[in-house]
Amino acid sequence: MRFDLPNGSSVQALKDxxxxxxxxxxxxxxxxxxxxxxxxxxxxxxxxxxxEGQTRMNGHVVNGPAAERGMVFQQGALFExxxxxxxVSFGPRMAGQKSAQYKQTVDHLLxxxxxxxxxxxxxxxxxxxxxxxxxxxxxxxxDPDVILMDEPLGALDALTREKMQGLVLKLWKETGKTIILxxxxxxxxxxxxxxxxxxxxxxxxxHKEYSLPFAxxxxxxxxxEVKKHPEFNERREEILSMIWDMEEEIMGRQEAS
Amino acid sequence: MKLFxxxxxxxxxxxxxxxxxxPFILGYVLLILLLLIIxxxxxxxxxxxxxxxxxxxxxxxxxxxVNSNFAASVISVVLIFVxxxxxxxxxxxxxxxxxxxxxxxxxxxxxxxTAPDGSADDATVSVxxxxxGQEVDAPGSAxxxxxxxxxxxxxxxxxxxxxxxxxxxxxxxxxGAVITAVxxxxxxxxxxxxxxxxxxxxxxxxxxxVTPATGWQMEPIWLPPPEDVWSRLMEISTDGFRxxxxxxxxxxxxxxxxxxFVIGAMVGIPLGYAMGLSxxxxxxxxxxxxxxxxxxxxxxIPLVIIWAGIGEEGKIILLFLAALWIMAIGARSGVxxxxxxxxxxxxxxxxxxxxxxxxxIIPNSLPEIFTAARVAMGVCWGTVVAAELVAADKGAGxxxxxxxxxxxTDIVIMGIILIGxxxxxxxxxxxxxxxxxxxxxxxx
Numbered sequence: 001m002r003f004d005l006p007n008g009s010s011v012q013a014l015k016d017x018x019x020x021x022x023x024x025x026x027x028x029x030x031x032x033x034x035x036x037x038x039x040x041x042x043x044x045x046x047x048x049x050x051x052e053g054q055t056r057m058n059g060h061v062v063n064g065p066a067a068e069r070g071m072v073f074q075q076g077a078l079f080e081x082x083x084x085x086x087x088v089s090f091g092p093r094m095a096g097q098k099s100a101q102y103k104q105t106v107d108h109l110l111x112x113x114x115x116x117x118x119x120x121x122x123x124x125x126x127x128x129x130x131x132x133x134x135x136x137x138x139x140x141x142x143d144p145d146v147i148l149m150d151e152p153l154g155a156l157d158a159l160t161r162e163k164m165q166g167l168v169l170k171l172w173k174e175t176g177k178t179i180i181l182x183x184x185x186x187x188x189x190x191x192x193x194x195x196x197x198x199x200x201x202x203x204x205x206x207h208k209e210y211s212l213p214f215a216x217x218x219x220x221x222x223x224x225e226v227k228k229h230p231e232f233n234e235r236r237e238e239i240l241s242m243i244w245d246m247e248e249e250i251m252g253r254q255e256a257s
Numbered sequence: 258m259k260l261f262x263x264x265x266x267x268x269x270x271x272x273x274x275x276x277x278x279x280p281f282i283l284g285y286v287l288l289i290l291l292l293l294i295i296x297x298x299x300x301x302x303x304x305x306x307x308x309x310x311x312x313x314x315x316x317x318x319x320x321x322x323v324n325s326n327f328a329a330s331v332i333s334v335v336l337i338f339v340x341x342x343x344x345x346x347x348x349x350x351x352x353x354x355x356x357x358x359x360x361x362x363x364x365x366x367x368x369x370x371t372a373p374d375g376s377a378d379d380a381t382v383s384v385x386x387x388x389x390g391q392e393v394d395a396p397g398s399a400x401x402x403x404x405x406x407x408x409x410x411x412x413x414x415x416x417x418x419x420x421x422x423x424x425x426x427x428x429x430x431x432x433g434a435v436i437t438a439v440x441x442x443x444x445x446x447x448x449x450x451x452x453x454x455x456x457x458x459x460x461x462x463x464x465x466x467v468t469p470a471t472g473w474q475m476e477p478i479w480l481p482p483p484e485d486v487w488s489r490l491m492e493i494s495t496d497g498f499r500x501x502x503x504x505x506x507x508x509x510x511x512x513x514x515x516x517x518f519v520i521g522a523m524v525g526i527p528l529g530y531a532m533g534l535s536x537x538x539x540x541x542x543x544x545x546x547x548x549x550x551x552x553x554x555x556x557x558i559p560l561v562i563i564w565a566g567i568g569e570e571g572k573i574i575l576l577f578l579a580a581l582w583i584m585a586i587g588a589r590s591g592v593x594x595x596x597x598x599x600x601x602x603x604x605x606x607x608x609x610x611x612x613x614x615x616x617x618i619i620p621n622s623l624p625e626i627f628t629a630a631r632v633a634m635g636v637c638w639g640t641v642v643a644a645e646l647v648a649a650d651k652g653a654g655x656x657x658x659x660x661x662x663x664x665x666t667d668i669v670i671m672g673i674i675l676i677g678x679x680x681x682x683x684x685x686x687x688x689x690x691x692x693x694x695x696x697x698x699x700x701x
Binding site for chain 1: 596598599601602603604605606607608609612616617620621623695696697
């Protein structure tokens with residue numbers, strides 16, 4: 001993936017990124033800022049066309065956004081002019097379904113994410129955590145094959161965030177969806193990744209890949225207990241120092257130039 | 258260079274006028290502060306409320322602690338009417354609140370005429386000062402002794418009158434008599450003498466010019482008292498003005514505004530959407546919109562009259578143009594203001610382009626469009642009044658323009674108040690509609 005800049009030079013945002021995901025896998029992507037995480041997700045979603053290579057899904061090439069790949073954004077992607085229920089039923093409604101067809105699914109999803117009492121509320125009446133639950137439910141209501149999450153919990157406070165992490169794990173197990181999650185938080189990446197990819201910047205590439213047990217351990221369990229796992233701390237320190245080194249390197253390079 | 262000296266001279270005049278106004282402005286500010294102190298004292302005695310706002314210790318600099326004080330608004334408006342009444346001698350106010358009025362009634366002064374031979378004689382002039390419009394006979398008086406005989410004259414308040422004092426005297430100006438003193442004080446040209454009811458000055462030709470004191474009140478032709486404006490409103494709303502009822506005048510103005518605005522919005526909103534959604538359309542219309550936007554609609558009035566005449570078409574074209582650019586820019590920025598994540602989310606939920614337009618872009622741009630509509634309605638209302646000032650046979654602007662030609666100041670003020678009230682009403686309605694239709698505004 002290469003972008004041409006207005007001044008004639010170009011930026012290699014991503015290089016030689018090759019990934020294969022199995023059905024029902026939960027993968028988290030971690031890396032310092034500017035390593036191309038969001039670019040990667042935008043390519044997977046179909047919002048960007050790669051300069052080289054391609055994305056394939058279920059045997060066909062991805063060349064634009066489609067309902068098979070749902071997105072959950074950090075914030076502000078809900079439609080304020082619709083009620084909670086209308087937001088969640090947006091996908092089915094756009095597909096031309098009748099209210100009778102989707103009503104049960106929507107009600108069920110709102111129950112699952114714990115918004116049974118807020119179905120008819122306006123979006124701006126909800127807290128940030130509730131809004132992200134609406135975003136999750138909206139994505140699930142459309143029944144995508146893959147869910148792409150771009151720092152979905154980034155704007156939440158620490159306590160809400162922890163609750164939401166549990167919810168994401170629960171939904172992942174219950175629905176069996178394939179999920180790709182981008183995050184800045186090492187803990188979140190460890191907790192919400194069966195598979196964890198650490199990316200390195202300039203050019204954006206896969207630096208290291210882990211296969212982790214914590215997501216399975218965390219389903220339905222207390223996430224704080226999972227964090228006490230000895231391997232959890234070890235991995236966290238390892239990844240933190242890895243990213244720390246990368247950041248140092250970026251800073252050094254900027255000062256040198 | 259002449260331009261600069263001219264402008265410097267004008268600036269000097271303006272600053273001199275401003276300097277003359279400074280004491281009044283200071284007085285008004287002091288009055289505001291005085292009432293603030295009184296209000297604070299009264300409030301301290303009355304309330305024991307401990308809501309969140311009243312417990313704040315830092316209010317100076319805390320914008321959220323500053324709310325419009327309702328009492329101040331009420332007092333401010335009442336004070337405007339009190340001042341208006343006080344300086345026009347309104348009957349709605351008790352007399353002690355009136356500013357000193359123009360002198361009316363009887364008065365007199367004496368003049369001392371000196372004959373060429375050096376002999377002098379005094380005579381008294383009886384003066385009746387009457388309100389403008391009244392017919393009063395000159396007071397008669399006994400001629401008195403000496404060569405100078407007593408006179409009588411009438412003057413209207415706020416006017417002045419020449420006194421040919423020698424008409425009945427035995428030695429006249431033609432004989433060489435001159436006035437040397439008034440009320441015992443020596444008088445000369447350009448050096449007036451103040452008498453009990455006003456001022457007397459000597460003209461170059463030797464006559465006396467009598468000017469009664471005008472006091473601090475305004476003459477009705479400058480500013481009529483509030484009740485005159487009210488009774489004129491009642492009169493016009495029943496009898497009409499210039500062959501049209503009041504409702505017709507205001508109705509025509511509103512009709513022009515609404516039709517012009519609606520057509521402007523019907524063209525401007527799609528234009529703005531096109532500019533927000535397509536780089537070709539934006540490139541095409543950017544130069545036109547950016548050029549036409551800063552041109553005040555009033556500057557187009559002459560051209561519109563030349564092209565479309567003074568009928569309804571011309572005015573509606575003008576208002577259409579006034580609303581068009583504002584609405585186009587509002588719709589364009591509404592489209593540009595859509596968060597890309599909303600559009601991305603909608604696409605990844607399987608929406609088509611048309612569905613994105615219908616369910617995401619249009620609702621998302623509504624708050625901006627409403628803001629633009631409020632601005633456009635305000636501009637249209639201002640423009641229609643101005644256009645009617647230039648040429649119209651019905652309308653609020655025409656009403657005040659025609660009235661001003663006949664010096665019907667009460668109608669002018671009534672028209673200004675009605676125009677203000679309607680403009681305010683339009684804005685309130687738009688705000689209410691905004692609250693109803695885009696409750697999510699500013700809460701994204």
